[in-house]
Amino acid sequence: MSKRPDLSRSDLVAIALEPGIGLGLARGDHQWAIATPDPAVFLREFNEEAAPRWLWWDRATSDLLARSRVPIDRCWDIATVHRLLFGGWRTSVGEIWARLHDLPLETLPQMGQLDLLEMPDDDGDPSNPVQPDGHLRPEWINGTAHTSADDLATWAGLALEAHRLQAPLLDQLPDAVRAHSTARSESAAELLCAEMAQFGLPVNEETANRLIAEFAGPRATSVADEDRIRAERDEKVLVHLTPRQPVNLRNPAEVKAMLRRQGHDLPDTRAWRLEELAEADPLVAALLRWRKAERISTTYGYAWLDEHVHEGRLRGEWTSSDGAAGRMTASAGLHNLPAAMRSIVEADEDHVFVRADLGQVEPRVLAAVSGDPALVSATLGEDLYSPIAARLGVTRDVAKVAVLGAMYGATTGESAHALAGLNTNYPVAMGLLEKAAEFGRRNEDVFTSGGRRVRMWSNNPGDGDLDRAVAAAAARGRYARNAIVQGAAAEFFKVWAITVRRRGRSLAAEVVLCLHDELLVHTPEASAEAVAAMVRDAIGEAAHYWSPTAEVRFSADVSIVKRWSEAK
DNA sequence: ATCGTAGGCGCC
DNA sequence: AAAGGGCGCCTACGAT
Numbered sequence: 068m069s070k071r072p073d074l075s076r077s078d079l080v081a082i083a084l085e086p087g088i089g090l091g092l093a094r095g096d097h098q099w100a101i102a103t104p105d106p107a108v109f110l111r112e113f114n115e116e117a118a119p120r121w122l123w124w125d126r127a128t129s130d131l132l133a134r135s136r137v138p139i140d141r142c143w144d145i146a147t148v149h150r151l152l153f154g155g156w157r158t159s160v161g162e163i164w165a166r167l168h169d170l171p172l173e174t175l176p177q178m179g180q181l182d183l184l185e186m187p188d189d190d191g192d193p194s195n196p197v198q199p200d201g202h203l204r205p206e207w208i209n210g211t212a213h214t215s216a217d218d219l220a221t222w223a224g225l226a227l228e229a230h231r232l233q234a235p236l237l238d239q240l241p242d243a244v245r246a247h248s249t250a251r252s253e254s255a256a257e258l259l260c261a262e263m264a265q266f267g268l269p270v271n272e273e274t275a276n277r278l279i280a281e282f283a284g285p286r287a288t289s290v291a292d293e294d295r296i297r298a299e300r301d302e303k304v305l306v307h308l309t310p311r312q313p314v315n316l317r318n319p320a321e322v323k324a325m326l327r328r329q330g331h332d333l334p335d336t337r338a339w340r341l342e343e344l345a346e347a348d349p350l351v352a353a354l355l356r357w358r359k360a361e362r363i364s365t366t367y368g369y370a371w372l373d374e375h376v377h378e379g380r381l382r383g384e385w386t387s388s389d390g391a392a393g394r395m396t397a398s399a400g401l402h403n404l405p406a407a408m409r410s411i412v413e414a415d416e417d418h419v420f421v422r423a424d425l426g427q428v429e430p431r432v433l434a435a436v437s438g439d440p441a442l443v444s445a446t447l448g449e450d451l452y453s454p455i456a457a458r459l460g461v462t463r464d465v466a467k468v469a470v471l472g473a474m475y476g477a478t479t480g481e482s483a484h485a486l487a488g489l490n491t492n493y494p495v496a497m498g499l500l501e502k503a504a505e506f507g508r509r510n511e512d513v514f515t516s517g518g519r520r521v522r523m524w525s526n527n528p529g530d531g532d533l534d535r536a537v538a539a540a541a542a543r544g545r546y547a548r549n550a551i552v553q554g555a556a557a558e559f560f561k562v563w564a565i566t567v568r569r570r571g572r573s574l575a576a577e578v579v580l581c582l583h584d585e586l587l588v589h590t591p592e593a594s595a596e597a598v599a600a601m602v603r604d605a606i607g608e609a610a611h612y613w614s615p616t617a618e619v620r621f622s623a624d625v626s627i628v629k630r631w632s633e634a635k
Numbered sequence: 636a637t638c639g640t641a642g643g644c645g646c647c
Numbered sequence: 648a649a650a651g652g653g654c655g656c657c658t659a660c661g662a663t
Contacts, residue, residue: 317658319642337643362644365657389654394647396654403646403655424647455642468648475651551651583647583653617661 072099078119079143079230080516081223082110084131085210091219093227094119100216107135114139120251124160124226127210129261140569146231147387151246151253151262152236154512154520156389164203164225167232176205186454203270206378237518246518248612249558251387256561259568260385260395267380268401268579271413277371278408283364300364304357307350311326319484326351359407367400367408375399381412385581387561391546392554393519395561395581402582412580412631414589421576421598422634423625424585425560427451430470431555434618436516439495451486459488473500474552476545500548507547508540515554516615521547559621560584563609570601580631587631 074080081093090106092099092113101109114137121139123129125146132139148164150156161175176198183270190201196207203225206212213219237246280286284300287293301316308314314325322336329350333340334390338355345352347451375381375494383399390396404412430451434442445454469485471477491499506513510523541545564586568578574594580587590598603625610621626634 251649305645315659319659335642337650362657366645366655383655391653394653398655400645400655403644405645464648472651477649477651544651545651553653585647 070095071105072113074113074117074119076117076119078117079122079227080113080119081226081230082128083123083219083222083226084110084128085219086131088213089216089219091216091221091223093220098220098224099234099270100220102216105135106193107131107137109456110137112135122230123227124229124262126257129258130265133261133265133333138572139258140255140565141251142254143230143251144257145226145233147254147257148233148250149236151250151393151517151519152233153478154522156386157373160208161203161205164229165201165441167229168201172203174200174202178201196221215259231313240514240518242516242518242615243616247515249517249519252558252562252565252612253393254278255565255568256395256617257387259565259581260387261575262568263397263579264382264385266577266589267382268587269415270376270379270381270411272372272376272379274413275376275408275411276369276412279363279368279372281482282360282407283368286369296364300357300360304350304353307353315470316354317361321352326387333580363405363408367405371400379415388519390553390557392521392550392557394553394557394583397581401580406632410630410632412587414629416474419590419592419595420579420627420628420631421588421595421602422585422623422631423588423599423602423623424582425563425621425623428560428584429552429556430620431472431619431621432559433474433496433500433552435559435614435616436551437496437499438616439493439499441582442493442496443616443618448620449622455489455492458492459485461485461488473497474546474549476504499551503551504544504548507545507550510540510543513547513551515551515558517555517558517613519554519558521550521554523547559609559613560618562606563614566605566609566612569601570605571598574598574601576601599625599627599633 072094074094078094079444083091084106087104088103089100090109103109118141120141120143122143123145129144146158146160146163147157153166162172165172165175177580193204193212196204196212198204207222213222219484237243237250238245284296287296290463295494304316305311305314307327315321319336323333326333326336329348331344331348333349338358341351341355345355375383381399381401383397383401386396396402412437430442431446434446441458445451448454452463452467452470455470456463459466459469464483469489473486473489492502503513507523510525513521515521560581560583564578564581568587571578571588574590574597576588576590576594576598578586579589586602588598588602603623606621606623610619628634
């Protein structure tokens with residue numbers, strides 16, 4: 068193993084890092100072991116010199132890179148690409164290796180279980196990362212076996228081998244070129260997720276405390292105090308009951324019974340059903356107000372603040388493709404913070420947010436992935452629904468509902484009539500959706516335009532009830548119909564996000580939030596205008612890289628704000 | 636006690 | 648306008 072690798076930009080170079088130990092690299096048939104307490108320093112140097120495409124096993128490396136802020140743009144994350152290829156999301160390095168080598172999953176060594184008594188005696192040489200049965204050794208996967216830079220070089224070498232087996236699987240997909248490009252963009256998005264988790268979302272804690280107090284009352288000083296605050300909140304609803312009686316408002320069945328006694332016979336007590344009754348019945352109005360307050364105090368109250376907000380940063384876990392169709396997910400309320408609380412998200416001193424959200428992204432994505440000429444031409448203007456409405460001879464609202472209904476699988480209501488018009492005027496797009504739905508009903512996996520496998524699920528084999536089987540098939544049809552659009556939109560969005568991440572670096576701009584079609588970029592005030600222009604320009608760049616149909620137009624609302632809640 | 640599920644609601 | 652797709656997270660409750 069030589070000391071100093073000679074890398075070039077076109078190379079694919081596998082890396083494995085372990086702080087305190089060093090850095091292992093592998094390229095072609097060569098491996099390099101560099102013993103150093105701070106491997107990121109070396110990696111940063113190599114990256115500046117040559118910027119090859121870095122290859123690594125999984126999120127563990129992304130997390131290390133995010134922590135040491137190594138500015139990497141081009142990468143390949145084996146676990147992320149595995150999720151693209153196989154669908155689903157629960158996976159591990161051990162399972163990935165096994166599937167790439169056609170090893171039985173039943174014999175997969177269990178991580179973290181010290182079955183000392185059952186240790187087989189023909190376990191082989193523990194310094195070899197590969198067991199005699201072909202599986203990877205758990206201590207190598209969880210890193211406890213990485214005790215030297217040489218070990219890291221070996222581990223990087225295995226990542227290279229995994230890539231050699233993985234890349235050809237992308238070639239088997241209908242659009243191999245596109246699938247490879249998705250593999251690269253999804254890998255970079257995974258790195259972005261590690262960085263967002265690390266950086267956190269800027270929050271003004273003072274504002275947060277004040278707002279929570281407004282919605283949920285003061286911070287409880289004791290358990291008894293907490294009970295008192297809850298009882299007071301409940302009382303505002305119960306006071307409307309005649310005769311007065313105790314009702315557990317947190318139990319939907321009791322609430323339903325309470326409403327029935329009040330003369331409202333409802334199948335459930337969901338807010339949209341209650342809203343139309345609220346005007347006439349003060350009890351219902353009070354119940355809706357109660358639910359909002361209860362929501363904030365239980366989910367986004369002081370406990371949430373204490374757990375997830377520290378030193379002005381809200382931090383949660385980010386995953387780049389956990390969603391069924393490959394959407395990003397985030398914990399700690401980052402994706403579902405109530406609108407009423409978004410004013411707590413505030414840029415640092417001398418900083419602002421550039422906030423941008425893609426307009427009508429899903430129907431535009433449908434146009435791109437189907438190539439339907441009529442739908443493509445509808446994307447050319449600012450508003451996509453107006454030309455559709457004109458073509459169908461309906462109002463814009465009806466056209467919108469119909470298009471959304473077609474993508475979500477709606478079967479009833481006002482949109483049903485307009486749906487027929489969609490079928491005759493946009494047969495290519497509607498045909499693609501129907502084809503996906505048919506796959507879903509038949510319980511066959513579907514693929515996004517970028518090549519992501521979206522897994523279907525089977526019925527309970529023991530459950531022979533025909534109605535339920537039919538209902539399940541219909542549900543899979545709606546699911547598949549939506550997944551090919553939602554999933555492709557997620558892929559396009561991620562390309563946009565990583566483009567902004569890359570181009571924002573020289574402007575000190577940091578992507579701090581991704582929300583399906585919306586980006587929040589934390590930016591020094593001085594470069595705000597430049598970042599806003601870049602974010603806008605990045606849409607075209609992302610579309611050029613991603614879009615299967617070049618003519619489709621995408622656009623975004625971009626604004627410069629101090630707080631997330633501002634502007635739109 | 637601990638787990639999974641259902642109803643509910645927040646967001647897209 | 649209709650109530651269709653996705654996610655995370657809360658409480659209550661029944662099964663284990």
